[in-house]
Amino acid sequence: MEFTFLGTSAGTPTRARNVTALALQHGGPRHWYLVDCGEGTQHQLLRTRLSVVQLQAIFITHVHGDHTFGLPGLLTSASMAGRTTPLPLIGPPQLKPFIETILANTDSSLSFELLYINSEADDFQWQDDALRVTSFPLSHRVPCHAYRFEELRLERKLLTERLKADGVKPGPEWGRLQKGHDVILADGTLVRATDYTEIPRSPRRVVVAGDNDNPDLLTDACQDAHLLVHEATYTQEVADRVGPWPQHSSARQVAAFARKAGLPHLILTHFSSRYQAAGTRGPVIDEITTEARESYTGNLHLARDFQRFRLDRDLTLTEVDE
């Protein structure tokens, strides 16, 4: 399971950071999912190996432009690239009039079906072969959600000693059992996969949050989760100066929550454009790191554009060098 940060700036792009988008790779060769789609996401993708043709679904946390204005270009470019596979677009119900009005007024059409799925519905849940996705409401100026991704179809381990003991000989049946299928032997005996295989690990669980000023709302979502990706727009000092109106989190708030929730891995993103690289004027991003480390002692990262992370089956999170 891999994560590529395509944009890590809040509100407006900077020269070093685009507005929000995150790619999650999982479930098949080059299969991937997109969470949020700020303007220029299709441009960022040109610098990765990800193709809109293999995109499995788009998840939008909320309607603000820095999370959605890249949708029309990404979708019409997928069309020009010849995509025909239907594409689920999961998010607030406003996405439908937003996309449809743009297409209608710009003489645009899509070569594939766009499946609008309302993430704000009470019974929202979505899954495909590889992932089950649930949503959790957050606190922001507009309805906003976190998405929790839990992997499905974990690889089974054959209990070979038990198979041999019960007289099931090595052969194609072992392969089918390992895939989770029950088999019937030549002598008519039914052999159940659940009796002769085990799943020796936990499914990986990841929560990707949208904009939010109350991380405690993620207590249930982060139950048993291994990684939280959450905004930390500024430090507490800046948050206090700005006031509560924007409804964003400080690094301190998120770090305190992550500690309390016992999260092993935390990636912060969505930084105010006032944070620049060290050596330039204005506050520096290291202030956010320092503040987060004051309360969170787990595996902490502050995302940069194009940074990639891998959450392995053994639940370690490592940065991937390209």
Add this chain to the structure above:
Amino acid sequence: MEFTFLGTSAGTPTRARNVTALALQHGGPRHWYLVDCGEGTQHQLLRTRLSVVQLQAIFITHVHGDHTFGLPGLLTSASMAGRTTPLPLIGPPQLKPFIETILANTDSSLSFELLYINSEADDFQWQDDALRVTSFPLSHRVPCHAYRFEELRLERKLLTERLKADGVKPGPEWGRLQKGHDVILADGTLVRATDYTEIPRSPRRVVVAGDNDNPDLLTDACQDAHLLVHEATYTQEVADRVGPWPQHSSARQVAAFARKAGLPHLILTHFSSRYQAAGTRGPVIDEITTEARESYTGNLHLARDFQRFRLDRDLTLTEVDE
């Protein structure tokens, strides 16, 4: 009068070229105008000295996404940058529902008034203190226009010998006359600016065309013009292979027109993404140069992203190195 190409690719962005946008600087310190606004135009601006706060007007040639999808982000970022000056948005009438629906569905609002002006109206003409702009219909899959920019308020030269001969002595009156104002002397004599000044040069005239498969439609627009900026999406050979449906021009068509129209300067742009830099696979952009030079012998350029040109008062066009 300066031109900065912010995007020179047709349809979709490439790693080297963004989709269409062109900045025209004229008429005041940092005053500038934008023609077309593909996705990522605000990102390109971050790499120039141009600010959305000093943007005087936006001109859109037609509604296709590679010329318009950057508008929502550019406008909301201008808002976040604190713009309060009203902004004329000149283009097809679909821009109004396009922008208004996006703003309404993304909880966005603008801190300044957006003045929608229909460039398809029969009596369309727009001017400010510095420029007069007229539009000319083109031939494309949707209504599309070229904009002709003609400079206003040319600097006057004082006819000093005549002033002295008629007894008008050097002083503040000379300054006012040079600005085009009539003055009344201490003895009550009316001195007219038109009698004692002259405008020793032609106004600069530039035509920036949108997508178009029939350059001859620009015959009137290019009458007395000094520079034409026109798409040359591909060579004639590729155009023949693609067929007439996209309704774009080949380099050969545009070059033949520019020669016939006697245009001193021609800048080609809006190249198909199939053209890559020399050394890569696929056709190379030099094929477009070669084809254009076969019939056009004037000052020819193929625009690159961030390339800047200056059209001087003496009507020379030069590339500006930064």
